[in-house]
Amino acid sequence: VTVKYIQQNGAVIPVRVHTIVISVQHDETISLSDMQDALREKVIKAVVPAKYLDEKTVYHLQPSGRFVIGGPQGDAGVTGRKIIVDTYGGWGAHGGGAFSGKDYTKVDRSAAYAARWVAKSLVHAKLCHRVLVQVSYAIGVAFPLSVSLFTYGTSEKTEKELLEIVNKNFDLRPGVIVR
Incomplete structure (x- = not known):
């Protein structure tokens, strides 16, 4: 997650979320669009306060496509x-x-x-x-x-x-x- 901050009186205050990137290994029976929808609903909405999201927020959800093979089989x-x-x-x-x-x-x-x-x-x-x-x-x-x-x-x-x-x-x- 890339967040835009402002500095104010020595404090760093979040202003908005610029970009969200999520890549998650998933079962081969789940389509890419279903996985992207699930990430929006069950991860982003649950974790990122809505006040930091706007129409300019960039979402890269499964940007390399389906992610079925992972762990030691995919990257050792x-x-x-x-x-x-x-x-x-x-x-x-x-x-x-x-x-x-x-x-x-x-x-x-x-x-x-x-x-x-x-x-x-x-x-x-x-x-x-x-x-x-x-x-x-x-x-x-x-x-x-x-x-x-x-x-x-x-x-x-x-x-x-x-x-x-x-x-x-x-x-x-x-x-x-x-x-």
């Missing part, structure tokens, strides 16, 4: 080892995905490297001294759901201006990252 490997050591050792934020045991097509690995590349490039170009780059993806969706930057006040440019630079110079689609 030894993952979850040394996730913090592999990245920033507690200095920077981490999305929780592991690198080990995953091939380059998994965004927890390839997009983490791409986000690091973006951050290093912004600092190297002297557009900021420090930056946190956050990229969010959904399975089956080509473009990132969101790209955000936080410069810790180290840039003369606004984060919106920096995002325009990033969007113009970096293609963060998974299929492009892995080329």
Whole structure:
């Protein structure tokens, strides 16, 4: 779930839900449309307060289609080892995905490297001294759901201006990252 927040007197307050992504393994007898309807009724309506949903909310429900084969049969490997050591050792934020045991097509690995590349490039170009780059993806969706930057006040440019630079110079689609 991607949520838009505002900062007010040091507090972070949710304003609206921008995007909801749900992929759930299901029985082969359930159609895709029935599964999407069930997710709307039994998950979204039960979990997300209606005041945060609006006509602009984007829904990706089973975006890669039917999800009948899952678990070890659908995705096997030894993952979850040394996730913090592999990245920033507690200095920077981490999305929780592991690198080990995953091939380059998994965004927890390839997009983490791409986000690091973006951050290093912004600092190297002297557009900021420090930056946190956050990229969010959904399975089956080509473009990132969101790209955000936080410069810790180290840039003369606004984060919106920096995002325009990033969007113009970096293609963060998974299929492009892995080329």
